[in-house]
Amino acid sequence: QQPVQSPQAVILREGEDAVINCSSSKALYSVHWYRQKHGEAPVFLMILLKGGEQKGHDKISASFNEKKQQSSLYLTASQLSYSGTYFCGTVSVFGNEKLTFGTGTRLTIIP
Amino acid sequence: DTAVSQTPKYLVTQMGNDKSIKCEQNLGHDTMYWYKQDSKKFLKIMFSYNNKELIINETVPNRFSPKSPDKAHLNLHINSLELGDSAVYFCASSPGGAGYNEQFFGPGTRLTVL
Numbered sequence: 001q002q003p004v005q006s007p008q009a010v011i012l013r014e015g016e017d018a019v020i021n022c023s024s025s026k027a028l029y030s031v032h033w034y035r036q037k038h039g040e041a042p043v044f045l046m047i048l049l050k051g052g053e054q055k056g057h058d059k060i061s062a063s064f065n066e067k068k069q070q071s072s073l074y075l076t077a078s079q080l081s082y083s084g085t086y087f088c089g090t091v092s093v094f095g096n097e098k099l100t101f102g103t104g105t106r107l108t109i110i111p
Numbered sequence: 112d113t114a115v116s117q118t119p120k121y122l123v124t125q126m127g128n129d130k131s132i133k134c135e136q137n138l139g140h141d142t143m144y145w146y147k148q149d150s151k152k153f154l155k156i157m158f159s160y161n162n163k164e165l166i167i168n169e170t171v172p173n174r175f176s177p178k179s180p181d182k183a184h185l186n187l188h189i190n191s192l193e194l195g196d197s198a199v200y201f202c203a204s205s206p207g208g209a210g211y212n213e214q215f216f217g218p219g220t221r222l223t224v225l
Contacts, residue, residue, distance in 0.1 A: 041217060042154065042201070047213065098169075099156060104152050
């Protein structure tokens with residue numbers, strides 16, 4: 001079962017904030033976030049390990065609630081370059097080193 | 112200077128044919144992967160190799176056979192291609208296990224089966 005992301009798609013104006021959620025039915029060891037632009041390969045953004053940490057990467061940050069098996073990606077003051085499809089990926093506690101990607105969230109930033 | 116490279120970038124072929132996709136990484140990573148991205152953009156793991164040994168083999172038809180001649184290369188051979196095999200196939204690598212390592216993706220191979 002792949003993690004479920006919400007929303008499926010979102011359109012924002014430049015400068016607005018966005019939150020993308022990722023929810024898993026399994027106990028998680030780690031959550032990974034990737035961004036994929038149209039016609040390109042996924043590119044790594046960040047990893048959050050078990051421990052409920054929050055990470056930041058410029059104006060993009062994320063949190064991981066291991067009890068709820070959920071993670072959220074926060075994009076602040078969005079830029080045109082943030083457009084793309086965002087995927088969370090999860091590795092379960094009892095997993096076999098397998099990264100399972102979520103359903104994806106398409107983010108479109110308009111000027 | 113390409114970290115993870117794949118060939119070919121595009122592959123158009125008839126049903127029933129056999130084809131191969133090659134992947135090479137120059138990052139010195141121990142682990143390599145094959146993913147399939149379908150028309151709905153779902154990214155699904157197919158295989159994972161660590162130091163030439165198969166460690167993940169998802170429920171993939173046995174028409175798909177990966178081969179890792181050395182830890183820098185992971186090739187994918189597909190026999191008797193079917194329409195449903197049409198997808199973008201991504202190779203990726205990471206320095207260690209998937210749990211705590213970033214994965215570096217190749218540019219993808221778009222396979223179209225007619």
